[in-house]
Amino acid sequence: MSTQLAQREMRRFLSTREPEVLSISGRWGVGKTFGWRAALDKARASGTLPMERYAYASAFGLKNIDDLKTAIFQATVRLDAPSIEPSLNSFRENLSSLDGLANIGERSGRRIAKLAGRLVSLIPYGDKAADLILPGAALLIRNQIVCIDDIERTGAGLDVSDILGFVSMLREEKRCKVVLLLNEEGLGADHKIFRTYLEKVVDQAIDYKPTAKESAAAALDLKDPTEAILAKKIEQLGITNIRVITRIKRFLRHLVPALSALHPDVTKQAVSSTALLGWCVFEPALAPKLDYVKSLNDYSSMFGREDPSEEETRWNAVLSTYGYTSTDELDHAILAGLLTGGFDMDVIAREATRLHEQIGKVEVRAGIRKPWDILGDSFEPDDAALKDALVASVTHFSSDMSAQGLDEVMTMLRDLGDSLAADAMLPIYMEARKDEPREFFNLARQMTNRPVDTAIVEAFQSRLDAEPLTRDPKAILLKIDRDKCWNQEDTDFLSSMSEDDYYRVLRQGRGEELRSVIRAGLLFGQFQNPEPRYVEISGRMKAALRRIGKENPLNAMRVKPYIGREPVTEAEPPEVYQNSETGAD
Known part of the structure; x- marks a missing residue:
């Protein structure tokens, strides 16, 4: 359903006091929450909303149904307020409202009514207040609009069936209008359960598919x-x-x-x-x-x-x-x-x-x-x-x-x-x-x-090999290892270097600087779907290390932590660099 048609159905939903459940499902990111909020804001601006209170709660990460009840209670606000974003003041007002106290007294007697009075004084102390809210939270959720989002992202312990059972109770016993926002594709194993309960609990299900233009x-x-x-x-x-x-x-x-x-x-x-x-x-x-x-x-x-x-x-x-x-x-x-x-x-x-x-x-x-x-x-x-x-x-x-x-x-x-x-x-x-x-x-x-x-x-490779390096490769690699960042000019240069160039850098390295240079070069081989430049950098660094490892058994041991064990063969260092007193060996 396009945004235009979905908005029409949301406006219809918001136009009556009739308790009902509206499900709005669509892929992540298509604007379900945005679309619902737009419809709600338009109805608020026109003054046509039939109910006085509203709550928006996300089920993301919630571990049990009591967490969801508390989240809805804490988020309940008056629809005629300047803002419908929950705040400390809106929570205090909701808790101490006459309707709320009447409901508490009616359902749970004087004991919970006294707890409600204590809650108002405990508002600054969130944890203590939350402990006291829980016994009466569900009792205060009635005759209002409730939006429950992210049903497919609940934490372990809160099942879709629990949510839908609670939603059914809100409609049948608490005279609430409930909106469910979700991505059915994200339900995984719970999808079949959701579809089973859907027919029993949901009055209207919207498949939200906005056009690209919308x-x-x-x-x-x-x-x-x-x-x-x-x-x-x-x-x-x-x-x-x-x-x-x-x-x-x-x-x-x-x-x-x-x-x-x-x-x-x-x-x-x-x-x-x-x-x-x-x-x-x-x-x-x-x-x-x-x-x-x-x-x-x-x-x-x-x-x-x-x-x-x-x-x-x-x-x-x-x-x-x-x-x-x-x-x-x-x-x-x-x-x-x-x-x-x-x-x-x-x-x-x-x-x-x-x-x-x-x-x-x-x-x-x-x-x-x-x-x-x-x-x-x-x-x-x-x-x-x-x-x-x-x-x-x-x-x-x-x-x-x-x-x-x-x-x-x-x-x-x-x-x-x-x-x-x-x-x-x-x-x-x-x-x-x-x-x-x-x-x-x-x-x-x-x-x-x-x-x-x-x-x-x-x-092109012949031209690269014939041209002298215009920057210091060791300095670039040391900077990359230190800062864990680079720019395109750095990777352009490093990918233009030959295996011989990397060999020279490694043979000239000593101590921590040598290890830092190796780490930086191999870093570019650790990405998923790497750019061709990254493949060239890590590939030539590995090739240079293999070359050093094949020179003698000692160097084979030295390069093993970086590239694993390679077969040792007799090989002379290349003519471009011969200095046995420096470098890896």
């Missing part, structure tokens, strides 16, 4: 330009989880101001990418797999993968409609921020500025895009024109083409049966990029698990 309207300010763009993206993707939408919005609040001086299309891409990638990170059970999205490029988006699974076919349809065809460097920088909890604004600024400059080069963009236009515009046998456009895109625009773009061109030429032309593209590209900094040639920096043309991998 969820966006609930979570976003549509008068804000950025949030208005985000709302459209949320609707395109079909995201209904308000918590996910809110998290995406918060990240954009940090990101978008840094892009204000750039071309508006940069901001549009940032919002679009943050919405999609944020969905993948924050709601992985429903969104496309992150690795799949990261590996997208123009070629794979146009032709897909061989024998795609049913799931991939569904993702392709979503992403195609959304207009997301490839993951560029700005997207990678945004994703890194979403995964780590904060953006590296230096990297964001660099990649956003680069995109801004590319957008301004209309001829460049058209030249790089031309092969893909030829490819997708018709079924004419114009493979010669396509080859010419592919070659021209590298020949004329290599300085503005990413390494991923080069790989797409070479892959296409090979698929067209022209490997000679494909091989000829690489030296043209490398010459155009000869003045790039060392980190540019680090393919792991692009954060993609997609296979890359072997010739590109070898050429």
